[in-house]
Amino acid sequence: MADYTFFTNPMSRGQIVRWALHEANADYETELVDWTNKPQGLLDANPMGKVPTLVHHHGDHTHVITEAAAICAYIAEVSAPDLLPSDEERASYLRWMFFAAGPLEQAIIAKSMGWDVPDGKEAMAGFGTYERTVETLISVLSGRDFICGDRFTMADVYVGSQVDWGLMFQSLPDDPVFKAYAERLRQRPKYKEAKGIDMALIAEAESNG
Ligand SMILES: N[C@@H](CCC(=O)N[C@@H](CS)C(=O)NCC(=O)O)C(=O)O
CATH class of the missing domain: 1.20.1050.10 (Glutathione S-transferase Yfyf (Class Pi); Chain A, domain 2)
Structure with missing residues (x-):
């Protein structure tokens, strides 16, 4: 399992957190959130149902962190000491x-x-x-x-x-x-790398109508 589960939608403030994850070279898996059918995992982690939501798998337990600014700060604390x-x-x-x-x-x-x-x-x-x-x-x-x-x-x-x-x-x-x-x-x-992923996801969603 990756260190982080990242709930996001490419057309959202999730872009901020993806950039942070890439600056930190973090090990993460993405859970894409459809606004009309939000995954239960997101709602369990964050009753606001908002993205970005990050779940940190830490040994035998997890930490949930929300609010883009707090998530950036958390990623720096845990995974990118050089950016502190x-x-x-x-x-x-x-x-x-x-x-x-x-x-x-x-x-x-x-x-x-x-x-x-x-x-x-x-x-x-x-x-x-x-x-x-x-x-x-x-x-x-x-x-x-x-x-x-x-x-x-x-x-x-x-x-x-x-x-x-x-x-x-x-x-x-x-x-x-x-x-x-x-x-x-x-x-x-790392900005270009992260944006490239979200831009490709947006283009894919648009081509699927
Ligand atoms: N205060 C939150 C705001 C998060 C937010 O509003 N996210 C929007 C997308 S940019 C969202 O999840 N909207 C879907 C919804 O409210 O159902 C943060 O800074 O991360």
Whole structure:
């Protein structure tokens, strides 16, 4: 049995986790999830029925981990120590990974759904406003090649995926700082390897109607 069972759908946030698994050279098997007929194994592991969901087979027991950012962090802890932060990088690693999973994701979803923060309620919304959130991320990335500084860490898989998807779906502005960061990540062999698998699965699903 592989170390991990990876429940995913190629057209989903599962792409983030596949990239993380490849950066870690992890041993995993894929369970493809049909939205209209979710496997019982997924529902048992994650009552939300959401992907990505990762099951880690660890000796005689298993660990279930969900939420793409947490899964990336878990994979780094268990299978990719080189992608963990150094003492100097740890604050940025945690700060921007949580920022991307919280305020940034909320800001992007609110914008995509057409949800406006009512006047005077910015202080209650964790992301304040879409503009504040986006400008904050641009300002941090302006001074560095990767989210923790000059070295790729697992935080770049998650933060970078938000930027990559945001540019693709135009839910983030076409800012030169975002574009340069995304381009740096898209050149990584493991990014290409993982995306290649999901793109092939999407093409196969489309050709089967
Ligand atoms: N907070 C979760 C969100 C996961 C999520 O919403 N996944 C979507 C696909 S991108 C899904 O499973 N949708 C199917 C459903 O809700 O039934 C994460 O960050 O992983």
